[in-house]
């Protein structure tokens with residue numbers, strides 16, 4: 001696996017969960033890793049320290065990504081510190097389990113804002129630099145059923161937001177290919193060790209579930225030079241869950 005020390009990776013929501021695993025894995029590819037966090041600075045610093053041990057520079061960047069301007073601002077701060085963002089991972093993306101009849105307008109707006117609009121603003125902010133350097137990797141985190149036109153009685157705003165993110169992914173992939181920029185989605189299913197909104201039960205435990213490192217490996221591959229011909233792709237990392 002080749003590491004390009006000139007390159008910078010920015011991962012949102014990297015203080016814990018899948019984002020943490022992705023940040024650690026991408027440290028094998030680049031020279032500088034921006035670890036974004038919101039409330040858990042100590043955890044983010046632990047991730048950065050672990051990355052530094054690999055001989056890769058790492059800094060933590062705080063941002064509350066609940067307003068679109070915060071995404072633009074975050075990219076601006078990373079670019080100010082290191083001059084560039086070559087790999088952007090839009091990992092932050094809140095989940096909500098709520099029966100449809102209890103879903104309120106605010107739920108829709110929040111999930112759309114945090115899963116789609118922030119990603120769009122972050123993408124718009126990194127594109128000028130990526131176009132100039134004729135190289136970029138943008139990876140958005142989806143969910144394994146994004147894009148399915150089926151009922152989602154418990155998670156409709158989330159499923160709709162991730163489906164919109166998939167459309168955004170494919171759209172930007174189509175417009176940016178000519179600039180050497182790929183845009184893809186990695187869609188986790190039920191991830192082992194993750195927080196579940198319900199008891200997984202026999203059905204889940206008998207299936208092959210994805211692990212955080214499997215999600216990170218998929219992101220790392222899409223961020224590589226070897227994946228230059230893959231764009232607009234949705235890589236589902238869900239084992240045999242819901243298959």
Ligand SMILES: NC(=O)c1ccc[n+]([C@@H]2O[C@H](COP(=O)([O-])OP(=O)(O)OC[C@H]3O[C@@H](n4cnc5c(N)ncnc54)[C@H](OP(=O)(O)O)[C@@H]3O)[C@@H](O)[C@H]2O)c1
Nearest residue numbers: 013014015017018037038039040064065091093141191194
């Ligand atoms: N985990 C799964 O099983 C699973 C399954 C399917 C899809 N996904 C998708 O995969 C991605 C990662 O999921 P995840 O469960 O690991 O993480 P997550 O819960 O979406 O994100 C946790 C991260 O988001 C940050 N965060 C929380 N609120 C924030 C805010 N207002 N502004 C900015 N950052 C904020 C947290 O920072 P602090 O802790 O520092 O506050 C933390 O680093 C998401 O897009 C999710 O939808 C996950």
